[in-house]
Amino acid sequence: xxxxxxxxxxxxxxxxxxxxxxxxxxxxxxxxxxxxxxxxxxxxxxxxxxxxxxxxxxxxxxxxxxxxxxxxxxxxxxxxxxxxxxxxxxxxxxxxxxxxxxxxxxxxxxxxxxxxxxxxxxxxxxxxxxxxxxxxxxxxxxxxxxxxxxxxxxxxxxxxxxxxxxxxxxxxxxxxxxxxxxxxxxxxxxxxxxxxxxxxxxxxxxxxxxxxxxxxxxxxxxxxxxxxxxxxxxxxxxxxxxxxxxxxxxxxxxxxxxxxxxxxxxxxxxxxxxxxxxxxxxxxxxxxxxxxxxxxxxxxxxxxxxxxxxxxxxxxxxxxxxxxxxxxxxxxxxxxxxxxxxxxxxxxxxxxxxxxxxxxxxxxxxxxxxxxxxxxxxxxxxxxxxxxxxxxxxxxxxxxxxxxxxxxxxxxxxxxxxxxxxxxxxxxxxxxxxxxxxxxxxxxxxxxxxxxxxxxxxxxxxxxxxxxxxxxxxxxxxxxxxxxxxxxxxxxxxxxxxxxxxxxxxxxxxxxxxx
Numbered sequence: 319x320x321x322x323x324x325x326x327x328x329x330x331x332x333x334x335x336x337x338x339x340x341x342x343x344x345x346x347x348x349x350x351x352x353x354x355x356x357x358x359x360x361x362x363x364x365x366x367x368x369x370x371x372x373x374x375x376x377x378x379x380x381x382x383x384x385x386x387x388x389x390x391x392x393x394x395x396x397x398x399x400x401x402x403x404x405x406x407x408x409x410x411x412x413x414x415x416x417x418x419x420x421x422x423x424x425x426x427x428x429x430x431x432x433x434x435x436x437x438x439x440x441x442x443x444x445x446x447x448x449x450x451x452x453x454x455x456x457x458x459x460x461x462x463x464x465x466x467x468x469x470x471x472x473x474x475x476x477x478x479x480x481x482x483x484x485x486x487x488x489x490x491x492x493x494x495x496x497x498x499x500x501x502x503x504x505x506x507x508x509x510x511x512x513x514x515x516x517x518x519x520x521x522x523x524x525x526x527x528x529x530x531x532x533x534x535x536x537x538x539x540x541x542x543x544x545x546x547x548x549x550x551x552x553x554x555x556x557x558x559x560x561x562x563x564x565x566x567x568x569x570x571x572x573x574x575x576x577x578x579x580x581x582x583x584x585x586x587x588x589x590x591x592x593x594x595x596x597x598x599x600x601x602x603x604x605x606x607x608x609x610x611x612x613x614x615x616x617x618x619x620x621x622x623x624x625x626x627x628x629x630x631x632x633x634x635x636x637x638x639x640x641x642x643x644x645x646x647x648x649x650x651x652x653x654x655x656x657x658x659x660x661x662x663x664x665x666x667x668x669x670x671x672x673x674x675x676x677x678x679x680x681x682x683x684x685x686x687x688x689x690x691x692x693x694x695x696x697x698x699x700x701x702x703x704x705x706x707x708x709x710x711x712x713x714x715x716x717x718x719x720x721x722x723x724x725x726x727x728x729x730x731x732x733x734x735x736x737x738x739x740x741x742x743x744x745x746x747x748x749x750x751x752x753x754x755x756x757x758x759x760x761x762x763x764x765x766x767x768x769x770x771x772x773x774x775x776x777x778x779x780x781x782x783x784x785x786x787x788x789x790x791x792x793x794x795x796x797x798x799x800x801x802x803x804x805x806x807x808x809x810x811x812x813x814x815x816x817x818x819x820x821x822x823x824x825x826x827x828x829x830x831x832x833x
Contacts, residue, residue, distance in 0.1 A: 319763040320733065321377045321394065325359050328371030330790040341778030342759040345767045346803055351783045352790035353767045357737055360765065364397050364427055365407060365419030366735075374399050380426050382409075387418045397423065426732035430716065430739070437719050438704060443695040444655075446719070447662055449726040451654050458654055465647040466689060472640035479633040482626060496620045503613040506595050508606045513596040516589055523586055526578050533571050533578075540568070648691045655682055655693055662722070666697075669718035673750045675711060676700035678718075713739055714747075717754050724761040734758065736766040740773045748772040756828075771804045775824035801825065 323336040330352050345353045361367035363374040375398045382391050389409045397419060398408040407419045436442065451458045485492065543564055550557040596606065603609035622629075663680040670678055678699050685694040699707050699715055707715070717739075736755075740748040749772040755764055756776045768774050780795045782803055795803055804821035805813045 319379055320360070321379060322375075323360055323363065323377075324373065324375040325356070325371055326373040328359055328369055328374065329355055330785065330788060331355065331359070331371075332789055334792045336781065336792065336794075338763070339779045340759075340763050342755055342764045342766065342776060343779045343781070344774050344777035345765070345781050345783055346769070346774050346807060347783035348785075351785050353783050354737060355790070356783060356792070357735060357765065357767060361427075361429060361735060363399050364423040365399070365416050365421075366423060366427055366429055368405070369399070370401050371399065372401060378426075380423075382422050383425070387414055387422070388412070389414065389422075427735070428732060429735045430713065434716075435704070437716050438697060440694050441690060442723075443697070443719075444690050444693065446723050446726075447655050447658055447695065449723075450662060451658050453726060455654065458651070461647065461651055461654075462690070465644070465651060465691065468640060468643050468647060469687065469689060472637065472644045475633060475637045475640055479630070479637050482630050482633060485623075486626060486630065493620065493623050496616045496623065499616045500613055500620070503599070503609055506599055508596055508599050508609060510606055510610075513593065513600070513606065516593050516596070520586075520589055520593065522578070523589070529574065530578055533575055536567075536571060540564070644687060648687060651691045652682070652684075652693050655691075666718055666722055669721050669754060670699075670715065673714040673718060673754060674744075674747045675714055675718070678715065710742060714751060717751065717758070721754050721757055724758055732762060734762045734764045736764065738767050738769065740768055740770045743770065745770075745772060752776040769807065771807045771821060771824055774804050774807060775800075775821070775828045 319340050320338050323338060324334070325331055326333045334356075345356060347353050355369075358367045359369050359371055359374045360376065362369040362371065363376040364378075375396060377394050377396050379393070380395060382389070382395055387409075389412050392410055396408075396410055398411075400406045400408070405416070407414050407416050409419060409422070448458055448462070546560060547557050550560060599606060599609045603612055659680060659682055663678065666680065667677045670676070676699060678697055679701060681696050683694045683696055684692055686692065697704065697715075699711060704712065704715070720734075739755075740751050743751065748770040752770075752773040753776070755766065755773065758764060759778065766773065766777075774780065780800050780803070782793045782795050782799075784791055784793070793799075801818055801821045802813060804824060805817035808820055809817035
């Protein structure tokens, strides 16, 4: 629930603070006093609307799932909308986007305005009938859990089977392509680091002739080797260093001669072609390593294509088995729902009768299997589609659905915000709406703007919005002040004793309903 609301500088409102209770909270006041402005500012503080207030702030007792937005949850969470040059949104003084704020609040906040069909969505209606069944037979949720697990498994197997059948239609082409790709790499048969070795050979071949020529010229040094020894000896110089140097030079030149002589057997054209082939491999696959990985992948794919018939047969058998089980579980759930349908319709029509509406017709139609089975609940009012009924009828029917749902709800169902839901209703119709809202207020904190005495008298908390000059003010009314305000609604600006007496009677009736 919202425990506190604060508003500053919004149109005719300067600064107001509301300390709020649970239950049914009624806003009344003369036309143009600012009731709708106040309601929209409360919504805006929670990201549910937009306004130009300098500050609107709500303190709520909700247990928020704040993990995705990085907000630390608290016993009291403070939602805040600030507007200077632009709007900014905060939860517990941490900046958030309007979307994130709205998403967090939407778990608890419902604004019933215009023709919002969400209450008549199939999942919501199924949850109502299933809750009623569970009250008598709590095995239904085990049955639904089992169904959902089988349904999802069946859906996954069907998807795999469809993919295999799609592959099978292209199997010949895919096999030929895999064989072609494997053969293309195997024909070249690349080795890791082979390209580096071949480039080195190419480099050696390119300088072979010049190197051999230089070796030939260098070999002439050995013709004068003896003369050097003689000269050193005549000088009395130890010649071992020269002998070692000449031997080292001899080894180097002989090894080089031998290496380059070995290249005589190498076909330069073959080397160049091989380098070109490896370059194509690298260009296509990125590297020799990637080409070899790709080949192994295609070999595995080829094996899969060859085994696809076996895999398909297994999936066909599994799909058929799961399909039968899904149908069987769906039928069991449908039987329970059909058995409950008549009583659900009777209870709905009991609420509709209290709301002075014609009977509704509720039926279950068979549709495609989904996560909740194959049942679709259709509601009509006096055999009229919901799209064709009046807004007043639609809103009262929606209240009846909420009342039906609330019978199996926990205490804190969140917040309902209603803008003049009893507008243009007769006294009896207004009282019927008030009674249903009173029942709903056991599960929801309800904010409602009312121009009717019946709904106003049912309020657990009553705020009067009025103007002092151009400024809008809010006052919480107690006892006699409530009687006077309800009397004003009844008789207008000239409050009569008769109107006051009627107001007291309404409030006494409300007190009896509470007890």
